[in-house]
Each structure stands twice: as structure tokens, then as C-alpha cells.
Amino acid sequence: MAATVASVPGALLVETDSGPGSGLCRLTIDTDGPATQLRLRRLLHERLDGDLVHLGDPVLEAAATGKIAQRLCVPVGTDRARALIDTEADHRVIEQLLLAPDSTDSYTGRRRRIALISNASDMAHPGPLQVSAALPALESAAVHLRRATGLDIHPLPIAADTSEQLAATAAALAPGFAAVCLAHTRPTHAAAVRSALESAGTPVVDTNGHAHAVATAAATVNALRHKGIPVHNACVVLAGGDRGGDLSGLLLAVGIQSLTLYNAGTGLEDLVGPADLIVDLIGLPAPHDGTPVLRADPHDLPPFHATTRRPHPLHALPALLTVAARTRQLTRHNLQAAVRALAQRAQPGNLLPSIDDPGLTQALSTALMPEPARPEDV
Missing domain, CATH: 3.40.50.720 (NAD(P)-binding Rossmann-like Domain)
Structure with missing residues (x-):
């Protein structure tokens, strides 16, 4: 393995991690670019038995986790705890909100929720993209924002080809969130969302603008x-x-x-x-x-x-x-x-x-x- 890695033209940084008692060795190899990485992958496939080496891309492995997940904020281990989130309990909260419409943030989690939305209309890419292609970037942004703010960031790619469609969808989502954050969204589309949500009282933060x-x-x-x-x-x-x-x-x-x-x-x-x-x-x-x-x-x-x-x-x-x-x-x-x-x-x-x-x-x-x-x- 060492001889194969050393024979690859280009700059490589190798870190070794041996699993205790497993007999397995994990190598993390950083290269100076895609060309060196491709040469390395080809040599490893040619010179080593495929059963002895597993090649993976850490970027793709990290992306496959989704990068961020929800958590429970209430106990659910007992009948009494679960009763606090059943239908009858929900009706009691709704009655309270009907009596005091301005208390939604006091009796729901909305005050800490951010909708991170994009229609992929302004991605750094030469051609048109499916809106789902924005999801990796939204998930990474959600990780950084969660770390920095402690807020619950919800990545939401939205299939909307026009500014009117995006604005209408954002307005429909707005009641469940304290704020809307726009990312990778064309300036004209972002302006339409800001205009639509202004009357609803939901602030819009534009990542770019x-x-x-x-x-x-x-x-x-x-x-x-x-x-x-x-x-x-x-x-x-x-x-x-x-x-x-x-x-x-x-x-x-x-x-x-x-x-x-x-x-x-x-x-x-x-x-x-x-x-x-x-x-x-x-x-x-x-x-x-x-x-x-x-x-x-x-x-x-x-x-x-x-x-x-x-x-x-x-x-x-x-x-x-x-x-x-x-x-x-x-x-x-x-x-x-x-x-x-x-x-x-x-x-x-x-x-x-x-x-x-x-x-x-x-x-x-x-x-x-x-x-x-x-x-x-x-």
C-alpha cells in the first residue's frame, strides 16, 4: 500500500488509523486535486486485490449522513409523559392560542425554527439544476448556522420556477417559522419573497442580499x-x-x-x-x-x-x-x-x-x- 501511494505523481498527505484488535487499517489520503485523486484510485484498483481495499470519498460519506438531525425536547418514556403530546393535550394548547393569538411563540417551538429555503435559481453552476441539487449546500449551511446560533434550521429546497411560485410557497410555510432564510436564490425571486412575507410579519434574511x-x-x-x-x-x-x-x-x-x-x-x-x-x-x-x-x-x-x-x-x-x-x-x-x-x-x-x-x-x-x-x- 505504501509503495503504491508513494508512486503516484502529485502531492499527497496520508494519515493512518489502525483499528484496535480489528486487523484493519484506515488511510485518509488528501490529494492536490482531482487528477491526482483519479490516478491514485486507478493504481489502487490495478495493484491491490479489490477484496482488501475499500475506496470511499469522505465528502460523499459526510453528505450521506444528512449532516443535521432533529431531537426530542419532551420526554416520551411514560404514559403520563406521552399524554402531554396526545390529541387532547394539543386541543388544550389550541384553545389557549385561540384565547391569546399572540402567544404562539410562547406555546410552540416556532420561536427557534428557521426555514432555510432555496429554489436553486442562483447556484454556482453553468447549467440548470434540479432543485434537489441545492440540498447538500442547504444541509451544510444548516450545520454552520445551528452551531453558531443554537436555532433549529430546516433545509427546504422548493420546486418553484418563478418568483411568484416561490413567494407563494414561502408565504404558506411562514406561519411555522420565526424567520425565513433564503439561499442560492436569484435576487428577483428573493425580492418577491420579502415582499410577500412583509405583511405576514415574518422576517426574511437573504444569504446574499x-x-x-x-x-x-x-x-x-x-x-x-x-x-x-x-x-x-x-x-x-x-x-x-x-x-x-x-x-x-x-x-x-x-x-x-x-x-x-x-x-x-x-x-x-x-x-x-x-x-x-x-x-x-x-x-x-x-x-x-x-x-x-x-x-x-x-x-x-x-x-x-x-x-x-x-x-x-x-x-x-x-x-x-x-x-x-x-x-x-x-x-x-x-x-x-x-x-x-x-x-x-x-x-x-x-x-x-x-x-x-x-x-x-x-x-x-x-x-x-x-x-x-x-x-x-x-
Whole structure:
């Protein structure tokens, strides 16, 4: 086995785990890319007996678990315990809700449930996808959000080809959830969902249009700060603003007074005047004049170890969902406060904190929560 692995061209990292008393050996091999992995698999099949080696992809094995599961919050081991969740008990709760319609969050689990929905209309893929293809990404997002917030995240791919269909389905789901989170959903579809749920009082948090926009605005503030340019004096170009949701509004709100919107199709040299920073959401080539570029394409997110230099939705999404679930709203003030708090949280020399910063969600949630009313204000 060792000789076979060593003979494969390319970089490999091998970890060995021997099962005690089993006589079996598990090798975890990380390669430098798909080509090396394919060569390794072929050699192992050719040189080793198929009965002695089992090849598996850890990514697929992790995905097959579903990554997240529900838990019971009430005991069910005795007749008395089960009686608390039978039909008669349910009727008593319903009667209470009829008497006090505003008490749903007090007597159900809705206050901690988040619907994580997508119609796969904005996946980073060259062709059309079945909506079920969004499920692995939704399940991974659910894991991260559960870890960061403690909320119950329900991944829900929705077969909806139009914004009207998606909005109608989201409105039908909304009564069972404290908030709706949109992921991998086209901006026009997301806008329709937000409009449909506004009257229902269910907040909608858009992974791209809200969370990624907050992270990008915070990174922009710190990129200018590192250059010694006051925000209100900076000339910023936003490339691909139609992908950015609330980003342009957030950049103006943090004090940028000269903001030029650029769309693909014309050369950057056609812009009037020099720029201090280009915020790139569409994958522009590097400018010939050396103008600094903040790479923030929502379809090309950085790996987790690089999130101190590039924005990622998980910088802000857990805090935005936490506040939306608690207050049943998400306001422009919340988004602006998130930009300021996130920018301040970055360590010296970095544009952003790491998404693994253990205090990040709590710090941002505290900054976003409204201050309690003073006695003289009541």
C-alpha cells in the first residue's frame, strides 16, 4: 500500500488509523486535486486485490449522513409523559392560542425554527439544476448556522420556477417559522419573497442580499482604512451591483460619497476618474493601473481559512438570523449596525474576523439588538 501511494505523481498527505484488535487499517489520503485523486484510485484498483481495499470519498460519506438531525425536547418514556403530546393535550394548547393569538411563540417551538429555503435559481453552476441539487449546500449551511446560533434550521429546497411560485410557497410555510432564510436564490425571486412575507410579519434574511452584503461592506470599510483613506473621501467602484442586494445602500450608509456602479460590457478605463478601490462581485480581471480590488463574488466564496481577507455570508448570517428570530424583524438599521460591528471585530491587518471567531455571533447579535426602553420613554 505504501509503495503504491508513494508512486503516484502529485502531492499527497496520508494519515493512518489502525483499528484496535480489528486487523484493519484506515488511510485518509488528501490529494492536490482531482487528477491526482483519479490516478491514485486507478493504481489502487490495478495493484491491490479489490477484496482488501475499500475506496470511499469522505465528502460523499459526510453528505450521506444528512449532516443535521432533529431531537426530542419532551420526554416520551411514560404514559403520563406521552399524554402531554396526545390529541387532547394539543386541543388544550389550541384553545389557549385561540384565547391569546399572540402567544404562539410562547406555546410552540416556532420561536427557534428557521426555514432555510432555496429554489436553486442562483447556484454556482453553468447549467440548470434540479432543485434537489441545492440540498447538500442547504444541509451544510444548516450545520454552520445551528452551531453558531443554537436555532433549529430546516433545509427546504422548493420546486418553484418563478418568483411568484416561490413567494407563494414561502408565504404558506411562514406561519411555522420565526424567520425565513433564503439561499442560492436569484435576487428577483428573493425580492418577491420579502415582499410577500412583509405583511405576514415574518422576517426574511437573504444569504446574499443581506449577509454577504454586510460582510462585503465591512471589508470595504477596513480596506479603505488600511490605505489611510477616510471613507467619506474615497472613490469606490462597485462592479456587478445587481448581484449585491442591499450592498450599494450599505456602502452609502457607512459614509462612501463617491460610488460608481459598473456592469460588465464596458471597459473599466471608461469610468470617469481614478478609483481608490474596486469592489468586484463578477470576477473582473486585475486592472492595468494597479487599482486595489476587493474580491467579493458571491458565486466564488473563500475557503473558511481565508475569511479574514474576503467576505463570506457566514460572517453575518448567524447574527442576522438570531436577531430576526428574536425580534421578528430585520431592518436597515440592523444591517448598518452589523457592518459597523463586523468591521470593528477584525484583527489589525485583516479585513474581517474569521468566521470561526467564537465570539463573533454573540458580539454582532448584541450590537444589533435594540436597546431596552428607559423608564422615562415608556
